[in-house]
Amino acid sequence: MPQEESRAGEEELRRRARDVLAAYPPEGTEDVEFLRARFDAGLAWVHFPEGLGGLGAPRSLQAVVDAEFTAAGAPDNDPRRIGIGLGMAAPTILRYGTPEQQRRFLRPLWTGEEVWCQLFSEPGAGSDLAGLRTRAVRDGETWVVDGQKVWTSSAHNARWAILIARTDAEVPKHQGITYFVCDMTDPGVEVRPLRQITGEAEFNEVFLTGVRIPDAHRLGAVGDGWRVAQATLMNERVAIGGTALPREGGMIASVAAAWRERPELRTPELHDRLLGLWVEAEVTRLGAERVRQQLAVGAPGPEGSGLKLAFARLNQRVSGFEVELLGEEGLRYGDWTMVRPEKVDFYGRDAGYRYLRAKGNSIEGGTSEILRNIVAERVLGLPAEPRTDKDVAWKDLPR
Template sequence: MTVPDAAELRRRTQDLLAAHPPATTGRTAFLRARFDAGLAWVHYPAGLGGLDAPRSLQPVVDAALAAAGAPDNDPRRIGIGLGMAAPTLLGFGTDEQKQRFLRPLWVGEEVWCQLFSEPGAGSDLAALGTRAVREGEDWVVDGQKVWTSSAHLARWAILIARTDPDLPKHRGISYFICDMTDPGVEVRPLRQITGEAEFNEVFLTGVRIPDSRRLGLVGEGWKVAQTTLMNERVSIGGARIPREGGMIGPVARTWRERPELRTHDLHQRLLALWVGAEVARLTGTRLRQQLVAGQPGPEGSAMKLAFARLNQEISGLEVELLGDEGLLYGDWTMCRPELVDFTGRDAGYRYLRSKGNSIEGGTSEVLLNIVAERVLGLPAEPRNDKDVAWKDLAR
């Protein structure tokens, strides 16, 4: 098949709009038709929502559809599926798994979550203790996961569990797709400093997962998980945003609209952070261009580091700029939000919520090690447990 160019993608987009006018076509029906036309993610294979086209041509399709008033798939709501589950399924899933999961994932009919971190295995994820034991054609899973975004909304989860405790911790891990509606899956809310509970802890008790929902080979789950984690960091730190998008936008608007709040010191700090945010935005653009040639690398860790630092410093500046108003906090009540909304809330929420940015998606300390070793080529930290069986590790 000839690789489509920009003109061909525009033609296909117009054909889609003519056959399924957004004004008279239901949202789900339109999104399904878009997926089937190969215009969901154009760089994916034909038949799986794409056309084997260059990733760089996706904006051509997105712009034409937006101009026509076509609905999007609410990417923030299904970000874990789009940013983590989908590329992992594409890289390691069987043909049957790709056909079953990718279309409803992209359309947003099925929400995904990520069952990775555990109470005793957060920064050191490879030390995880959730066990999966083979029984015939099933795996029986027991354990606990924590900090699971969207678990209260999700139908499916990407899950890593230990299948061989006699091997060192990075080996003997396998990767599964878990049905969140199955017996033995219990989701409990975790209330955060914001008063909300967007995160959860998940308890797995005798959960049976068919071997047909395993991704990758038995015992090679860490290799599969690296694909998920690298894509996660890119999706968190390298998202496409306009100039003054993200956290810097509300602060810049307040500065322009309320001159009575300005001081020389805050002006200098705002300028430095504005430049930092713009550098991060442009670096994210370059990173996405690199993705055209292959899978994300450790550079995504540097982007996620910058994202966390900037968000925390910008939100701190915003609270100072607003003075007494910055200490106000809206409605500190327990709720279960579907989305994390940084820009549509008050300064107090942004200040509190940004504290989690240096933890979620990999702690800043771990990411600094990744950048040091895999980007800068510095000597690795000594690791005395690499060849020790997991069952013999001190816990």
């Protein structure tokens, strides 16, 4: 974008933001009402089309809008609570949804009125997601779904889910999958908590028994669900590993603060290790910025897998270092209580929580082993691993 055009675009967005603030003063307006007005003004996702929360503007200009609202004390949509909707469901619906689906789902998704979850992984199909067994059988204009999903974050709070299910067992596993939007209030949906090492139940297992999904809630063509799911997964990995952070932000911030405030903890050996982690955190942060710039001009590619891989490794190393730095204090764990949180909070908790919760970073959003394969094959161009089941009908695969 030419510099003059960019400046003109920024000024127009600022004007629109100020118009919303004048018509809906944050101090006297309900949060949901304000967020709806912001969406309708095209200031939710400025790069989305008009009428769907955006203005068709460059994605890079979103920061201009966000800064105006933040400076005015306007409410946000609590993105950590609705991260699956924002980072995974919304871009998939925008790319593959019908106009009716886009109008129905995107506004309450962005305002936080409807929480979303992701029904992908299964007990026997985690890393090998295409081997999933959940079945969807067509019955007129509806689909009847039966199966089980697992590791489903936010299922206990969700109104809607993005779901992939097998619709054809006679073709190879990647070809017989279809993508749906599932109503989590259907009587055939049962959500059970999975207690984690942190003591909480942020994840769930979900049982689907005779769940009826209208064909109008199908995303993409029948049998094309794997391609649609890839769009979701690519966005998921950027959403997990590509969060915009300031310098010395994220997990390294807590460690650096403890180092500065607690000189009695310092040793030369720990100093050298902390410097190495600080540099790694900065490299990862700059890598995330580069991926976001790529995302601003198109859909995310396999590079997001490398970013998410680096994020998981860094979080685990930094949280382990923090526990070691704090010594006995780092071994304390404040509250090992069975709760079902609405969102993950790494930074409002103690070091013990961060250490335990970071273990999940190498599983969620794609295991580190699978992401290494993706980086090797799709980014570096190395030969693919042999796959003997590639052309075998799913029904003939060994169980």
